[in-house]
Amino acid sequence: MRNTSPSSPAARQAEGIDRLWGTSVGEDTAFLLARANAITLAAANAAVGAFGLKVRSYSVLALAVSGERPNQRELSEFLRLDPSQIVALIDELEKRGLVRREPDAGDRRVNVVVATDEGREVYAGAREATERAEAECFSALDDEDRDRLKTILRTLAAAPGASAG
Amino acid sequence: MRNTSPSSPAARQAEGIDRLWGTSVGEDTAFLLARANAITLAAANAAVGAFGLKVRSYSVLALAVSGERPNQRELSEFLRLDPSQIVALIDELEKRGLVRREPDAGDRRVNVVVATDEGREVYAGAREATERAEAECFSALDDEDRDRLKTILRTLAAAPGASAG
DNA sequence: CCCGAATCGTTGAAAATGTCAATGTTTGAG
DNA sequence: CTCAAACATTGACATTTTCAACGATTCGGG
Numbered sequence: 001m002r003n004t005s006p007s008s009p010a011a012r013q014a015e016g017i018d019r020l021w022g023t024s025v026g027e028d029t030a031f032l033l034a035r036a037n038a039i040t041l042a043a044a045n046a047a048v049g050a051f052g053l054k055v056r057s058y059s060v061l062a063l064a065v066s067g068e069r070p071n072q073r074e075l076s077e078f079l080r081l082d083p084s085q086i087v088a089l090i091d092e093l094e095k096r097g098l099v100r101r102e103p104d105a106g107d108r109r110v111n112v113v114v115a116t117d118e119g120r121e122v123y124a125g126a127r128e129a130t131e132r133a134e135a136e137c138f139s140a141l142d143d144e145d146r147d148r149l150k151t152i153l154r155t156l157a158a159a160p161g162a163s164a165g
Numbered sequence: 166m167r168n169t170s171p172s173s174p175a176a177r178q179a180e181g182i183d184r185l186w187g188t189s190v191g192e193d194t195a196f197l198l199a200r201a202n203a204i205t206l207a208a209a210n211a212a213v214g215a216f217g218l219k220v221r222s223y224s225v226l227a228l229a230v231s232g233e234r235p236n237q238r239e240l241s242e243f244l245r246l247d248p249s250q251i252v253a254l255i256d257e258l259e260k261r262g263l264v265r266r267e268p269d270a271g272d273r274r275v276n277v278v279v280a281t282d283e284g285r286e287v288y289a290g291a292r293e294a295t296e297r298a299e300a301e302c303f304s305a306l307d308d309e310d311r312d313r314l315k316t317i318l319r320t321l322a323a324a325p326g327a328s329a330g
Numbered sequence: 331c332c333c334g335a336a337t338c339g340t341t342g343a344a345a346a347t348g349t350c351a352a353t354g355t356t357t358g359a360g
Numbered sequence: 361c362t363c364a365a366a367c368a369t370t371g372a373c374a375t376t377t378t379c380a381a382c383g384a385t386t387c388g389g390g
Contacts, residue, residue, distance in 0.1 A: 017239045021323065023231040024292065025224055025243075029311070030205045030299055032318035034220075037202040038245050039321065040195045055199075056376095059190055066188040073338060074182045078190075080203050082378065087340060101339095109338045109385045127189065134195055140324050141317060146194070149317050152310050153197035156204065158186060159305050221347095238367060247349065252369060266368095274356045274367045 040137045047133035051126040052096070056081070058126055060089050064099045064115040065123045071110045098122055205302045212298035216291040217261070221246070223291055225254050229264045229280040230288045236275045263287055 025031050041055060048058045059079055063070050072090065076083045090113060093099040098119035101111040115123065138146055190196050206220060213223045224244055228235050237255065241248045255278060258264040263284035266276040280288065303311055 017235075017243045019233050020228060020231070020235060020239065020243045021319075023228055023233060025227045025231070028295075028299075029303065029315045029318065030209055030220075030295070031224065032315065032322045033198070033202045033205055035245060035322035036318050037198045039324070040198055044195055055195075059196065062190045063185060063188055066185070066190070068184050068188060070182075070185060071338080072340095074185065078182045078185045080200060082376095083339065084341075084378090085376080107338085107386070111339070130193075130195070134193075137321070137324075138194065140320050145313075145317050145320075148310075148313055150194045150197065152306060152314050153194065153201050154186075155305050155310075156302070157197045157200040159204070159302075236367080237369095247347095248368070249349090249370075250347075272357070272367085276368070 040134065043133045043137050044130050047129040048126045050129060051122055053122075053126055056085075057089050057093055058123075058130070060086070060113070061093060061098055061115065061119055061123050062127070064093075064113045065120055069102075069112045069114060071104060071112050073110070075113065093119070205299065208298045208302050209295050212294040213291045215294060216287055218287075218291055221250075222254050222258055223288075223295070225251070225278070226258060226263055226280065226284055226288050227292070229258075229278045230285055234267075234277045234279060236269065236277050238275070240278065258284070 020026055044055050044058075048055060051058075053061065056079075060075060063075060063078070070078070072083060072086045075081075076086045079086075081089075090099060090101065094101065097116055099113055099115055102114055104110040104112050138149075141149065185191055209220050209223075213220060216223075218226065221244075225240060228240060228243070235243070237248060237251045240246075241251045244251075246254075255264060255266065259266065262281055264278055264280055267279055269275040269277050303314075306314065
């Protein structure tokens with residue numbers, strides 16, 4: 001049996017960071033949120049990477065495919081990215097022919113972002129890959145907890161003050 | 166009453182990004198996770214900023230205060246940061262006198278990171294601030310949902326494959 | 331109609347972060 | 361003793377973040 005306070009110096013720290021889970025950091029919901037996010041983000045990035053995308057560009061593509069015709073300011077706010085980053089992301093997607101900017105009918109300042117046919121195709125494949133990756137990330141949860149998590153996160157993500165904190 | 170398909174061009178997109186929540190992106194748990202994280206991270210950074218810290222350095226400080234005497238490799242793994250980033254973070258904290266490196270008794274390769282008295286003081290204040298900030302972030306949830314969220318996130322954050330994904 | 335403030339997309343620069351390879355020191359196995 | 365591996369560190373490089381400024385356009389008021 002394992003001693004609670006190991007006498008052997010070599011065995012003291014063993015290979016475990018598990019004891020750190022008991023600290024205030026390990027008990028902090030915001031930290032857990034960040035860590036869970038880092039893990040799923042890495043998995044998602046690996047998944048869409050096969051399609052020459054990152055999570056960022058994949059999100060923009062998905063919104064372009066949606067048919068909601070978001071403009072760049074809306075993408076910026078929804079994805080919580082600086083407008084200049086949206087420009088860069090769309091530039092890249094447009095160069096690849098997955099997306100195009102369309103002038104808004106009623107306001108010549110604004111561009112609306114829509115997907116091309118090829119964009120829809122790439123999206124379909126990438127979406128399948130991310131869903132597989134996510135399924136694996138969340139495999140430790142049962143269906144009920146998955147639903148709960150989604151509901152709770154939606155409450156947090158859409159909370160007032162999400163834009164101007 | 167509001168028309169579902171507004172005829173006025175000016176009113177079409179209004180000021181709402183709300184319609185984007187109905188897209189596949191808005192339904193994606195991983196996206197919700199990322200967005201909720203971004204929001205709480207921003208709030209936490211604002212909170213600890215008053216103490217000259219960021220969430221990163223605050224986390225390192227908290228682990229140094231914990232008494233668990235983590236070494237740098239452990240910090241790297243637990244916080245999911247590159248070892249070189251840990252070096253930079255500790256350098257800064259050490260320069261400010263909040264933390265110091267102690268040679269490990271049993272292994273001269275490893276440094277153990279411990280807090281100074283001043284580090285403990287600063288931590289106490291910063292922790293209070295972050296707890297206030299978090300309380301506000303999670304104010305939209307009742308106690309039960311807060312517990313659920315924490316439990317679920319812990320499952321995800323500590324899942325196997327969290328280190329080598 | 332005309333002016334000024336505000337919005338949208340864009341550009342560019344600076345700071346912060348992330349990623350990776352290489353190194354010196356030390357340990358542990360054989 | 362020798363060799364491979366682990367730890368902390370350094371330095372280089374790419375990516376991301378953050379800001380300020382700009383031209384074009386819209387909108388509200390006078």
